[in-house]
Amino acid sequence: MWKAILISWAGSIIWELRILDRLGADRVLMRPRHLMARRHRGVRFVPAVALALAIAACGADAPPEARSSGPLPPGPPGTDIWLATLTSTQESMPSIGIPTNITQRPGYDNQPYFLPDGSGFWFTVVDDHSGQADIWRYDISSGGVAQVTQSAPESEYSATPLPDGSGITVIRVEADSTQRLWRFDADGRNASVLIPDLAPVGYHKWADEHTLVMFVLGDPATLQIWNEDLGMLPIAAQDVGRSIQPIPGSGDVSYVQRHEDGTSSIMRLRPHQGESELLIATLAGGDFHAWTPDGVLLMGEGSALLAWKPGSGSEWTEVANFGDIGMTISRLAVSPDGAHIAIVA
DSSP, X not given: OHHHHHHHHHHHHHHHHHHHHHHOHHHHHHOGGGXXXXXXXXXXXXXXXXXXXXXXXXXXXXXXXXXSSOOOOOOOOOBOEEEEEEXXXXXXXXXXXXXXXXXXXXXXXXXXXXXTTSSEEEEEEEOTTTOOEEEEEEETTTOOEEEOOOOTTOEXXXXXXXXXXXXXXXXXXXXXXXXXXXXXXXXXXXXXXXXXXXXXXXXXXXXETTEEEEEEOSSSOEXXXXXXXXXXXXXXEESEEEEEEEOTTSSOEEEEEEOTTSOEEEEEEETTTTEEEEEEEOSTTOOOEEEOTTSOEEEEETTEEEEEOTTSOSOOEEEEEOGGGTOOOOOEEEOTTSSEEEEEO
C-alpha cells in the first residue's frame, strides 16, 4: 500500500515542482499555500517537496519481471496544455490572452475538460515509462495538480463531468483492451461500467442529464446515441470525426462529418430527433473544435485560432495566432463561465 501512496504523491509532486520552477522563487514566497497540502472537493493537492526519492525507491523494489519485460509499444505523441484568459470583443468575438504552458514536460498531456464551475479542468496524462493513462486535475487558482484515477493495468481517457455533478465519465481501456464507458466519483473511486454492451467507445459527451452521444470505433466510425430510459437509439451518422461538443444553450451537440472527397463539415445533431444539419466546413479537414458560452465556434489551424458565429456566413475569422511561441493547435476546451480557454499543442 505504501508504494501506491508514494507513487501517487510523487507523481503529483513532480507536477508541482515544474509549476513552481516556472513561477520562480519570488512567486513561490509570495504564495505560501503552494507549500501546504490541501484538499479540494475530495481530491488531494500535494505540496511541492522533493519526493523523487520515493519514485526511485519504488522502482528499485519492483520485481525483476516488471523491470525486464521488454520495450513498451510507442506511446502517443508528446503534447502540452496551454491555458489563456478569454474575453469578448465589442463585436462579440473571442479575445485570447497570452497562453501559459501549464504542463511543460515530455510526454502526453491532453484532453482537457473544464469543471462545471470553471475552477480547473481534468486532463489525461500518459506515463512515459509504463504507458499507463490516468486522469489528473488542474486547479487554476493555485496552479496545483492532483491525480484522480490510479487503476493499472487499466487506463482512463477523456474525463467528462456527469450532469448531476456526482463524478465523471471516462473512456476506460480495460486489461483485455476493451474500450468502454465508465463512471467514477469525483475523487476517482467507485468505478462502474455505464453501458456494458457497447464497445469500442472512443469519445463521448453528455447532451443532457439522460442522453449520451458517442464516437464508436469501427469501419466506418459511427456516431451513436444512448438514452437512460430508451437505451441505444439508431445510429445517427457514419464516417465521423473524433470531436463531439455540446452546443451551449441547447440539448444539441456538434460533430464532424467526413466526406468522400476528403473534406469535412461541422454538423449540429439534435439527439432526440436523430437529425443533423450543416453548420460550416471545417478548417483543413480538422476534427477538434469548441464552443464559447456565447455560442461562438472555435477551431485551430496550425498556429492560428479561428472563430465562426452561426448566421455570419461561411467564413472563419482569425482571432489569435501563436506562431511566435511555436504552437500547433489541436484540441480546445472553453470553461463554462467563458473566462478561460485550454489549448493542446
